[in-house]
Amino acid sequence: MIELKNIRKTYMLGGETVNAVDGLSLVIDEHEFVAIVGASGSGKSTLMNIIGCLDSADEGEYLLRGQDISSFSSREMAVLRNREIGFVFQQFNLLQKLTALENVELPLIYQGMGLSERKKRAVEAMTRVGLETRMNHRPNQLSGGQQQRVAIARALVTRPALILADEPTGNLDSKSSQEILALLHELHSAGNTILLITHDEHIAAEAGRRVRLVDGRVVSDSKYDREGEPA
């Protein structure tokens, strides 16, 4: 589903060129649960921005569902973010002035979906993350774990090809973290493709496949079975 070939991305930082992603190639299939793990500065955030169509690579080829993204305009990228990718961020990134349900509706609004269909889909997604009783609460009335579940509902609501979770448990206590990871597992077994980005080995251990990044390159890529043993 995702095919990255020789992706390269450089930044100018204080007059120095930094190779954030340095000739990286990676293939992720449908229904996989992949963790990309690496220390800070390993290029995992840059990689996630590229995969999430928030940024484009300087060099290389990126195929998402067989479409070459490298040549896409910002308009087409926005459509991809809207329909093919669901984001879950470390800081939740919910709009504070909207209710939980309105936050979940947001991607559908940008699709131009009508009110009744939109409400129905958003309620469905909220139910799926177990927050059907919290729909009219604002983010600041919810706990961190609940906010992250709202964010997951927002990521789900468009039925995207890929759910991209960037340190989703980074701001959560261990109990909430477990809930979120359980939810991701549940979505995975329901057939979603999940890409989890983390620096935490324990979190990475949840995924069936772990891709380790150092200095913008893949240094290891291994699969594990349900018990966490190498497959």
Place this chain on the structure above:
Amino acid sequence: MKITQAIKMAFSAIFSNKMRSFLTMLGIIIGVLSVTLLVGIVQGASDSVSSQIESLGGNKLMVTVSSRKPSYITLADLAELENHDGIARIAPSISGSDTAKAEGNSSDAAIKGVTANSVQVDGITVESGRFIRSSDNEKRLDIAVVGVKIAKDLFGHTDVIGSSFTMLGRSFEIVGVLKEEGTVSMSSDDSTVYIPIETASRLLRQTSVTSFNAAAASVAEMDAARASLENFLAQKVKPAASDSEDKGYTVFNMGDVLSAFNSVMNTMSVLLGGIASISLIVGGIGIMNIMLVSVSERTREIGIRKAVGAQHSDIMIQFLIEAVTISVTGGLIGMLLGAGILQVLSGIMNLDLHLSVSVSALALGFSLAIGVIFGIYPANKAAKLKPIDALRYE
């Protein structure tokens, strides 16, 4: 995204920061208020003066002979002039003044020797009794139609028909009293005494008519009437000097006064409106300022919206509608306030002041344009933000 959604978002942003939105609006409110008030007052005053001028006669031509060389325009000449193209009636007059006396009282009177035509041409209204008739002139009767002030000065009341007073060494019998005009009108007839022109001609020793008014058959025939008059006068009046521009007479039309007056008032209106619209532009800059603050405050919101799929145009429209809503709402409030204040002023100034449709439309259109012009830069700034930069913004 649907436009209704964009409007909903803009409104919730405006309402979530009511105080700031109102203060931003205030610039536009004051701008539109000052434009509508100034233009409304100038237009109201101008309408009132023009209707007064119009009531003096839109089809009236006033002729004054000013040449110092003697000219002889007799009443017979003027009677004949009535047959010329475009002219309906001629009302000649011979003017003088004297003190009227009766019952030991006296009053300064403006004497006008006139014919029966003055009723139609000059629009004189008689309250009681009758006006001068042709037969009065034929017989050179010593009768008079007096203004209200004269009647009151001499007799203390206006029920004076049949009474007599002395003036110009003769005794005049009052046959009519004019309608009271008060001080509202530009020329008051209240201190005037009308007598038959033949009588006046003899008593004031004026054989030539030096001023007369002509009524054109209709407003459309003004030009023909004017041409006939000029023709007649050119034959009768000798210029003061052969090389002079001064023809020795003037033909003057209330329509000319009216159009000159209107053009002055229009210039005033545009000038004052223009000065007031500077405050509208200042208001617009206020909107731009606040929108720029709002964009940088909401950078993260913009990033989130873009991450979940908002297009450049979606963000642009959202912020633009916000700016336009603030400016148009401000414009509406300013306009309604202006209409209200004009209503109050109408009562105080005794003028018919109101907000015309064209001024309201202009004020609203202007505030809409201000919203678009000053909203487009901040909106574009918001829309141009890159999603990753916006998301990273703290």
